[in-house]
Amino acid sequence: MHELPVTESILTIALRYAEREHATSISDLYLVIGDLSSIVDESVQFYWDIISRDTIAEGATLHFERTPMQMVCFDCGKTYRPEPGTLSCPGCGSTIVQVAGGEDFRLEAITVEKDENTEKANEAAPSVDGVIEET
């Protein structure tokens, strides 16, 4: 429901890291998103196609790694995915349990392309804060 600001955050982070690498383009983004995050992949993709236009990330592929909701039982040690409408342990029925997965919400990595000339220029004049200096 709020995928637009989320997608904007993803773009901002990706561009920041790409700039740090003096990349000329971003080709892939690897996202890890837990099922507890209430984010719909298709909506992120939809906004991505719009907001990445005219940036070095235009046309980049979004890879979604979905992590399921997981719980762990303190009584029998079982790790499980709760069935709808339940949370308690399906193994022993215990309610002494804890959420153990599914809350991820991060950008794990990006794949970027670098121009060799840019790289040489950077070696010659190491830049501060990702600003490429003229040589």
Added chain:
Amino acid sequence: MDVIKVPVVEEILSANDQLAVANRELLDANKVFGVNIMSSPGSGKTSTIVATQERLKDSLRLGMVDGDIATTIDADRAAEAGMQAVQINTGGNCHLDAVMVSQGIRSLKLEDLDLMIIENVGNLICPSSFKLGTHISVLIASVPEGADKPYKYPPMYRGVDAVIINKIDVLPYFDFDMDYFVKGVEMLNPGVKSFPISNKTGEGLDAWADWLYEQVAAYQQSAAE
């Protein structure tokens, strides 16, 4: 052309989280205790905030930041009850974020406050994902919504410091399985405080207000040291 994979490992909402830290610093600089109140629409956020003001106004100075989609009705109710109140226009947003709250906090006279309560946008899906910088967050559930809400909207019950169960006056008319509800909350958020209340009869409100007062007093004491 070189192709390289660059590790990032950054939380997607890191920019929001950083701003939330800045909000917290602003509150701390003024020794104001912040509370983020979340619930689905109509669960009783405004009613509970006004009832809290009535119970604490002789000992604490309360302010309210209202994240309403368009109207100032809720902020007006709080102002009428004697609170410093500001409404932030969320422009149809489904949640409050740290940027909006930052604007809200800045339009309050923080030096005249002890406790600032934020009424989040009525929504049971996403407000909990966005840190605002408050010291605690509270979820209000209400009897007519049904006892299955923790099971259907688990993220909202994670990370809150207290759960209020409002409208217990209507328990006789609903098949609200309190045991099922409380167990669900406890499994998602072990040890969380819970307060059954009714804004209609006043039941349970003193216990809630006393607890909140203790939180503020402990905060102010540690801030003074």
